[in-house]
Amino acid sequence: MHINSADLSLTSPVNSVSGKGVALQNNNIFNTVILPIAILEIKDYTGSFHKVRALIDSGSMANFITLNLANKLKLPRVKSCHGISGLNSMSSTCNKGSVYCQIKPFAMSEPSFDLNAIITKTICAQQPQRCLSIDSYAHLKDLHFDEDQYSRSAPVDLLLGAELVPYVLDDQRVTGRPDEPVAVGSVFGWLLMGTDTGSSASSEITACCAVVDSSLETCFQRFWEIEQVETQLSLFPEEAVCESHFINNCQRAQDGRFVLALPFRDDPSRLGNFYHQALRRYLLLEKRLSRNSELKSAYSEFMLDYLKSEHMTLITSPFSDTTTNYYLPHHCVLRPNGPSTKLNKGTSAIAEISCSSYLLLKPVTSENADEITVFGR
Template identity: 45%
Template sequence: MVGSVHLIKESKIKETSAILPIAVIKIKDHYGNFQTVRALIDSGSMTNFITERLSKRLRLFHRNTSLEISGLNPMKSVCNKGSVDCLVQPYHVSNPSFEFRAVITPNICSKQPSSDVIIKSYRHLKNLNFHDAQYSDAKEVDLLLGAELDPQILTGGSVMGGTDDPIAAESVFGWKFWELETIPETSSVNRDEQLCEDYFQKTYCRTETGRFMVSLQFRRDVKFLGTSYQNALKQFMSLEARLLKSPVLNSGYTEFMRDYLLSGHMTPVPPNQIHIQTSYYIPHHCVLKPESSSTKLRVVLDASADSSTGISLNDLLFIKSKLQDIVHILLNFRCYKFVFMCDIKQISMYQAFNTFGYSQNL
C-alpha cells in the first residue's frame, strides 16, 4: 500500500526508517469485545483493508469477495480472501465509532518504529499528549483505513517542526505522525527552455486591460521564411467551398471568427501591407465535434504549415516546456477539501496574449 512517508534523519535515529501515519485504535471482535490494533491512515487508498491475521483473531463473518488492486507502474494483485464488516473506536474513548467493510489481505506494510523513539527525536512532539499505547515497541500494522474514512478522522489540528521534520496531525484517534506529499523543486529545463524563459522575463509587459504583451521568441532568423500568402489563400478557398455546402457549419464558423475579431484576438490587415516581405499567413480550418457538450466547433490555426522555403513559423520559434504537469496537478488536487472544475472558453495562447507590433505580421 502506498502511504505518506517521511525519512527520519540518521543523526536522530540510528537506522533510517519510514514514518507512516499510524493510529492505535480499538476494533470490535465477534464476541463484542474490543481489541487494540495499529491502523495505517491512507488517503490515497480507495479501499479499506484488514490483514488475514487480524481477521482470524477477531473471528468476524467473512463475505466471499474478490478484488483486483491496482498500484504503481501499473502493478496489480488480486485479493480473493473475502471481506469483513468492521467497527472501530478511538483507543481512549468509545466515541466516535466507524463502521466499514474491509478487504482481507495477507499483509499491509512492514513493522513501524516505536512512537517513543520518534517523539524523543523531535522537540516539537515532546509536549503533545500521546496515550500510552503509542509508546509500545514496533508492531505489525493490521488495518488500513482509506479515503472513505479519512475526512471523518482528521480534526484539523497540527503541530509542525522544521522543514524536514514530521508533522503531528490531530485526529479523533489522538495525535499521529504525518508528512505532506511534495514534489521536489528541481529544475529539468534544457538550454532552449531556459533561453526562452529568460527572454520572456526581459521583454513581457502588461496592457491596460491586464493582458500580457509578449514578443515572439525566435531561435532562427526570420529570413528563412518564404512566402505563405498563396498557400494560405488556397486553403481558405477550399474551406469556403466546404462551408458553403453546410449552412450550419458556415454559421458556426462565421460566428467564431466574428467573436475572434470583436475580442481583439485578430485585426484586419491593411491592403498596403498584404504582400510585405517579412510576413506569415496562418492557414486555419475547423474541427467539428457534434457530441461535445461545450465546444462543438473549434477553429485550428496551423502555424506549422510550410512557407515556400519549406520552413514554417513554428520551425523558427523556441519550443517551451509543457505547461501542465499531471503529477503535480493530481497531488495538489488532493490537498484541498473543495475543488472547482470548469471548461474555459477558447483557452489558447492566442486568447491570453497580445504580441508587440513588430511581431504581429509573423
C-alpha cells in the first residue's frame, strides 16, 4: 500500500504554534524508514537466472511478483483471483494469476527456495525513497551491500511474505545509535531496517501488509462457471435404429481406419442392377477426356492419387448378377478459380431412386442456429 499522509486526519504536537486562537499543525511527522531490500536471482522458463530486487515483508501472508517480471520470466501461469486486504480495511483484487518461482542468493547456487507468487501490477513505490550513503554510518562501513540495494531508488520486483521470512533471516545484527538503521543478516546478504536519519521527514508511507482472502477466488469461479445441464436426446424410431446400427457395426481395422456397414432402411436389392448404364457413362467420360489431353492428364493423376490413398480399389473379378451391386459413375469437375484444388471428382446416381435415399438418417445432435441463444453477463 502506498499512502499519502496528507489524506490522513493526523495532528502532531510537534512544531505546533498557538496564538490568538490559531493553531498551526504539521502533519509531516514520519521519519523515512528503510525497508529490507534483498538482491537475489530468480529462474525463468529456460532455466536461466535473472537479478531482481525483493522486499522482505513479514506482514504479508503471500508472495507477490510484478507483472513486468512475470512477463519477462515467461513462467507458466495458474489462473487465480485473490482478494488482498491490508491496513484500515483497504482492499484490492489480484486477478492476473500466479506463478511458481525458484529463487536463490545472487551469484550463489544455494540455498534455493521454491515459492508461489501472486502476480500484481506493482508492489510498492520505488525503494529506498532516497539514495543512501552506507559509508556515512560508522557501524556499516565494514559490511558489504550490493550496489543495487540502497545506492539508488528503483522498483521492487518481488515481495517475499511471512512464509519465507523465518528461513531467510538469521541471528546476525549490527546496530548503531537508536536513530540509525540496523543491519540484519540473511541468506541473501546484509539487509537494512530502521530509521534513515540522513533524510527529512516524509509525507508518504509504504505499508506492505497483505492478507489474502482465498474465498474470493472460489466466489469468482462459481460466478463465471457455466452450468452443464445433462439432457437426454429424444430420438425418432428411425434415428434410434441408425444409432444402434452404428454401435453394433462400427469397428476399427488394423491400419487404424474405422469401418462401418451402410445402414440400409430397406432391402438394397430393390435398387436394381445398373452395370451397363454405368459402363456407358464411363465410355462417354473416356471420349470426353480423349478430346482434351490436359484434362485427361490432370484427371488421371487425380484418380491415381485416390488409388494410392486406398480411397478406391481395383475390382479383380466382375460381380455376379445374383448379388446386389450398386454402381456410382464418376466424372471430373473442373474449377479453374478454385482456392486450392482446380480439379475434383464428382459422382452421380443412375437410378431414379439414389442409394442415399435407402439409408437411415443419423440423429441431429446440434441445435439449429435460430435456437441458439447467447447469454452475456
